[in-house]
Amino acid sequence: MTETLALVSSGIDTYRQPVVYMQEDCHICRSEGFAAQTRIRIDLKDRWIIATLNVVGRGAWLAVDQAALSVSAWAALGAEIGDDAAFSHPEPPASASMIRAKAYGERLDQAGFAGIVSDTLNSRLSDLDLAAFVTACAGDRLNEAETVALTRAMKEAGQTLDWGQHTVLDKHCVGGLPGNRTTPIVVAIVAAAGYLFPKTSSRAITSPAGTADTMEVMAPVALDAAALRRVVEAEGGCLVWGGGLALSPADDHFIRVERPLDFDSTDQLVASVLSKKAAAGATHVLIDMPVGPTAKVRSAGAAEALGIRLSSVAKALGLNLALHISDGMAPVGRGIGPALEAMDVLAVLRRAPDAPVDLRARALDLAGHLLDLAPDAVVGQGRVRAQSFLDSGAAEAKFMAICAAQGGFREPGTAAQQIEIRAPHAGQLTAIDNRRIARIAKLAGAPRQKSAGVRLLVRIGDHMDKGQPLYELHAETPGELAYALAYAESQTGVLTLSEAVS
Known part of the structure; x- marks a missing residue:
C-alpha cells in the first residue's frame, strides 16, 4: 500500500518552482531517504508534479503526518483541503544528460533542446539543472544552428497566435x-x-x-x-x-x-x-x-x-x-x-x-x-x-x-519617501553610468515597488553649481530609501562632473 501524507497549503510563494515541505521525522522521509533539496514526485488523483523538498525542523509549524505545498505546487496539483497525496522518487529527467553534454561543450540538436524545454515545463528539472543549462549556453557557447533549434523548441512548446493574412x-x-x-x-x-x-x-x-x-x-x-x-x-x-x-x-x-x-x-x-x-x-x-x-x-x-x-x-x-x-x-x-x-x-x-x-x-x-x-x-x-x-x-x-x-486606465502614483542627491562640486555633466544608476533605482525598491526608483533632474551637457540637485531617490519605505542612499553616497562616477575651471 502506498504511503500518503495529508496536504496543506504553506502559503509560501516560490514563483514557478514547486516546493514541498516535510518534517524531518516524517516516516516517508526516513523510508524513502528524502533529504533537503531532494526532487520528489507527488501523485494526487490523476495529477502529479515533481517538487523540491525543504525540510522543517521537529516541533515546528508542520505536523509529522503532513506535507505542505508552495503556492505554485498547490495550484499545479489542483489540491484541496483534506487531500492526501503519495510521494516517491521520480525517474531521472531524460534531458539531464543533454544539459551535461552541453556543459562539456557538445552540440545539441532541436530534439535535445525540445527535451530540455519539455522537462522544464513539467518541472522535472531543478533550479540547479536550469542554472547549469543557462550557464552552459552563455558566453557564445551556442552556434547559429543551436540558436535556431532552441528558438524553435521554445516556440513550439506553447501556443501560437494566428492573425490570418494581416501584417503584424x-x-x-x-x-x-x-x-x-x-x-x-x-x-x-x-x-x-x-x-x-x-x-x-x-x-x-x-x-x-x-x-x-x-x-x-x-x-x-x-x-x-x-x-x-x-x-x-x-x-x-x-x-x-x-x-x-x-x-x-x-x-x-x-x-x-x-x-x-x-x-x-x-x-x-x-x-x-x-x-x-x-x-x-x-x-x-x-x-x-x-x-x-x-x-x-x-x-x-x-x-x-x-x-x-x-x-x-x-x-x-x-x-x-x-x-x-x-x-x-x-x-x-x-x-x-x-x-x-x-x-x-x-x-x-x-x-x-x-x-x-x-x-x-x-x-x-x-x-x-x-x-x-x-x-x-x-x-x-x-x-x-x-x-x-x-x-x-x-x-x-x-x-x-x-x-x-x-481593464481600465489609472494614473501612476508617487512614492512616499523622496530625497535629492546634490552635486558635490560645480562642473559640467559629462557622463551617466547606466548600470550604477539602475542599481540605485533597484536598491530603492524598483521594480517590485512600483513607485520606487530614480528621477533624473539633469542631462549630459548641463552645467551644475555646487549643491544643485542631480537626481531624486524615490522609495516606498524609509528602510529602502536609506539602503539606496547609502549605496549612492558610496559611489563615485554615477554621474560624472568635470571640474569647474576657476
Whole structure:
C-alpha cells in the first residue's frame, strides 16, 4: 500500500518552482531517504508534479503526518483541503544528460533542446539543472544552428497566435538603457496608424523596470490569450505581460533563473525574443539596440555580432526583421522605475510642454522605422506619419482605448519617501553610468515597488553649481530609501562632473 501524507497549503510563494515541505521525522522521509533539496514526485488523483523538498525542523509549524505545498505546487496539483497525496522518487529527467553534454561543450540538436524545454515545463528539472543549462549556453557557447533549434523548441512548446493574412508589426529593445520606455508610445502610434501590434513583454530581469512593469502601473497586463485577442481585435494593439500567456512558456522559467545570476546570454536572448515574436504571430519585427559603454550592448562590434545572429535566426523562422542602432550613452527620459517611467510615457503621449524630448524623439524614430517596414509603406515617410499621429492626439486616444480594453486606465502614483542627491562640486555633466544608476533605482525598491526608483533632474551637457540637485531617490519605505542612499553616497562616477575651471 502506498504511503500518503495529508496536504496543506504553506502559503509560501516560490514563483514557478514547486516546493514541498516535510518534517524531518516524517516516516516517508526516513523510508524513502528524502533529504533537503531532494526532487520528489507527488501523485494526487490523476495529477502529479515533481517538487523540491525543504525540510522543517521537529516541533515546528508542520505536523509529522503532513506535507505542505508552495503556492505554485498547490495550484499545479489542483489540491484541496483534506487531500492526501503519495510521494516517491521520480525517474531521472531524460534531458539531464543533454544539459551535461552541453556543459562539456557538445552540440545539441532541436530534439535535445525540445527535451530540455519539455522537462522544464513539467518541472522535472531543478533550479540547479536550469542554472547549469543557462550557464552552459552563455558566453557564445551556442552556434547559429543551436540558436535556431532552441528558438524553435521554445516556440513550439506553447501556443501560437494566428492573425490570418494581416501584417503584424512588433518591436523589441535588447535593454540595458534605464528609462528607455518607448514601447507604449510606439504601440499607440502604430495601432493608431491601423496596423496590428499585439505586444507581449517580460517583466524586468536585471533592470529597474520592464515594459510590463511600467504598463501595469497604468492598466492590467496579466491577460490570457483570449483576452489579448479581444483587445487587439477591438483596438489593433495591446501591451500585456507575456508570462500570463502560453507563448514560448519555457522562457519565463529561464528568466527566473537568469535574474539571480544577473546576466543575459546573447544566444538565449535571441531565442527568447524571437520565439515570443514568432509565437505572437508577428510578421515584421524591429530590434532596437542601444550601444554604449555601460549599456547591455557595449560596442559597435558587439552590436554587429548580435545583429547578425538575430537576422539569421529570424530568417530561419520566416520573420522580416530590421535592426535599429541607437545611442546608449545615458538613460532616456527622467524616470527610472515603473511609475516614474509611466509618467514620462504619459507626458509624451499628452504632448506636455515638459515631456522628455529624448524619449519623444526615440519613440518617433522607432515608430517611423516600424511603419516603414510595412509592405504597403512609402519608405522614408514613416517618421512623418508617426509624428502626425502623436501631434494630433490620435496616439494618446489609442493608448487610452487600449488601456480601457485591457481593464481600465489609472494614473501612476508617487512614492512616499523622496530625497535629492546634490552635486558635490560645480562642473559640467559629462557622463551617466547606466548600470550604477539602475542599481540605485533597484536598491530603492524598483521594480517590485512600483513607485520606487530614480528621477533624473539633469542631462549630459548641463552645467551644475555646487549643491544643485542631480537626481531624486524615490522609495516606498524609509528602510529602502536609506539602503539606496547609502549605496549612492558610496559611489563615485554615477554621474560624472568635470571640474569647474576657476
